[in-house]
Amino acid sequence: MKLEMICTGEEVLSGQIIDTNAAWVANTMMELGIEMQYRVTVGDRLDDLINVFQERSMHADVIIVNGGLGPTSDDMSALAMAKAKGEELVENVQWREHLQDWFARNNRVMPKSNLKQAWLPASAVMVDNPVGTACGFRVKLNNAWLFFTPGVPHELKHMIREQFIPFIRQEFGVQDISALEKFLTIGYGESSLADTLSSIALPAGIELGYRSSMPHIEIKIFARGEKAIRQLPDITKQVRALLGSAVVAENRPTLAAEIHHRLYQSGFSLSVAESCTGGMITSQLIDFPGSSSYLHHGLVTYSNESKVNVLGVNPQILDDHGAVSVQTVEAMAQGVRAILDSDFALATSGIAGPDGGSDDKPVGTVAIALATKEGVYSQMIKLPRRSRQLVRSLSAAVAYDMLRRELLGEEVIVDYPSIPRCGE
Known part of the structure; x- marks a missing residue:
């Protein structure tokens, strides 16, 4: 047809x-x-x-x-x-x-x-x-x-x-004689993903497809016909093994959907404090019905005054390290988590551009923190030569992934080839 x-x-x-x-x-x-x-x-x-x-x-x-x-x-x-x-x-x-x-x-x-x-x-x-x-x-x-x-x-x-x-x-006579598996990745280029998977011998009826929808690259495995569908689990297993930590979600359209799936009716709670992402993290979760079961609040603390007066960030931290620093986002995450004693809290602060950078902290520098009841994880990433929107969406995706990894008991901070951390 x-x-x-x-x-x-x-x-x-x-x-x-x-x-x-x-x-x-x-x-x-x-x-x-x-x-x-x-x-x-x-x-x-x-x-x-x-x-x-x-x-x-x-x-x-x-x-x-x-x-x-x-x-x-x-x-x-x-x-x-x-x-x-x-x-x-x-x-x-x-x-x-x-x-x-x-x-x-x-x-x-x-x-x-x-x-x-x-x-x-x-x-x-x-x-x-x-x-x-x-x-x-x-x-x-x-x-x-x-x-x-x-x-x-x-x-x-x-x-x-x-x-x-x-x-x-x-x-x-179109029938459901096809099947589809999807893997979502962040921080990897489409060509590098394709190179990684090039060693897989695909049987007849199975194809790999790639879709760039930043901040994600989605990999699709199509199986057409009954024989191909029977072979799909084995090919899916091979793809998963080769991609390793590049995979951040399976059969989900976005990382926000993955986080919603893992938090919904889990008994866990989340609070968010955003500066450069401007409510993006919170907004993407609110798109899903039922997000009120885990989302305590999302605060956009854009100015230094709001970080101090709303989140309780020590002014000395801002004076010593600046708004875009791991010290500041750690304090932001701890402050927003403490308001309602949430299980988890995410915080972001960065320079989305196109102006406002410096030699030490150029445009695209973003600090991200995850606070739990046991401690705080933080990192500073570099996103040069990206648009303001892409800096914000990539930062939100990295924040989500930090939370996802914590929920799964995995290492929270990992390397993304196309998203270097400051100091690397």
Whole structure:
């Protein structure tokens, strides 16, 4: 099955918004063992939409079309599809009644413009959208089924999971005859990871893939077919052995997800004091429901005054060593842990840039500490020539990894080839 995607919208084409929908769809399909073979983005121009529908339908078996199903004049996916097929738009009475009921249930007056969403190409098969007003539909053109989905992310995801995946399974016999294992790493380059794993003899049906999503590099092991799936545990074992301490999580999208998994309902508690990371550590954990079971508080103590008055850092430490020092972050971690007697506490302080560095502490210098009830671990890392955002995200990842290693009873401070420590 040849799967393609057409993404619509001037805001996507011009880069005003990042197309997270396309990335999510591609990753979701990949985890089913289906690779996206082609993707194109087109603006809200009728002729361009018609042309791309006609041209790509000659090459693909299935095309996911995302966006352009709204009630405004620049939402033209249905009209363009009708013209591409040379047919009229026809009102779908079922969807018009759904719209009227949806607005009534939500105690809202339905604008007349929303009725536009009930007009579909004459040959269209309606695809339900129980979480929004945009009616999905599918149409056969040339060699391909074009499957039209809403641009609102949560509506798209619902439709892909509940409507699209069952459709392709039925239409093309797509079965779950694939499996996927994922390893998350930090502090290693993609090429060095590939070199490390190059000695593995991969059997037929098993492939390695690499995805850079800083601060992480994700390694994926795909197995397609029953024989390959049976061999997957052995290949996974080999990959794990070769990577060693480079692996910071398995089958988790981020280190924050790994930390949440290990702390959730564990009985342990965590507090965080952040300077250069500015709440990033805390925010990533709060993204997960249930984080209140372990997260006591997260404090952004950006100024020296807040470090002293909120966390109780001794002013002499700041005078003697500066805000970016292991002595300061140790005091920060101990101070924030003591507020509610948390089991663990993380603290960061650094120079994220692009300005503010010195010869002794250039931009990218970050101090990180982990405090426990038994003691404190700390280190100072160097992240030169990184953007402000990357300095912050890498620092958060290293902090998470220190906590992860402590939870597992492993050595807390380890070497990352691409993240040297100060003094190295």
